[in-house]
Amino acid sequence: MWKIIFDKLEEEGLNPYAPGQHEGLCKKPYCVVKEGTQIPSLQSNRLGQKTIDIIVFVPINSYIALEPYMKSIRAALKGLPNLRKTGFETPAIPDNDKQAYTASIEYVIMKKLEG
Template identity: 30%
Template sequence: MLTDLRRKLQSKGFTVYWIGQHSGICKDKYLVLKDMGTSKTLEKNINKELIEVWVYVPISNYSTMISFKNEIEEVMYDIGDYEIAYDPLPIITDDEKQAYFTRLSYYKKKQRRFY
């Protein structure tokens, strides 16, 4: 699931990393994808696969954070496979990365498999 999403986001021009892949300080805006596991739903035979998109923007570029976040939300809507799971995290600073950070949460419905 995440591999397809990563490919789609990269094709739209985003720099995308897996969790733990990026090291050092934030020098340019980028995304990190994190698999949050699966949860059951009340719908018969349907699960939700949860993901998080972590958004990083250099500490010197706060003015671009909102537009970058909105751009990601639009692309996720256009992709069409994902729905918003939770409200976005407020924009905070990540001192270690020297960046502004927010988290976007999405889910994708998936047919349960019975073995």
């Protein structure tokens, strides 16, 4: 599912990266698609959820661009099957290393657990 999310964001021109892939300062908006924790459902150890964080970066001089960029990400991912927003979003904070503002949007994937 990570690849489907990544490909959808790329298809929409939203400049996605894998964790650790982006180098240098933030010159234009981009996002990092990061897998998070996997947990089983309460009723079964065969089904569960995995979190996906979309970490958003916009140049430090473009704070006003943050919300429209996040809105574009939400719109792009809205129709993907088995993916839903959790409602958790972090506030914008400055990232001095990247010279950017950053925030994140959390999603959850309903999935069959392997093993």
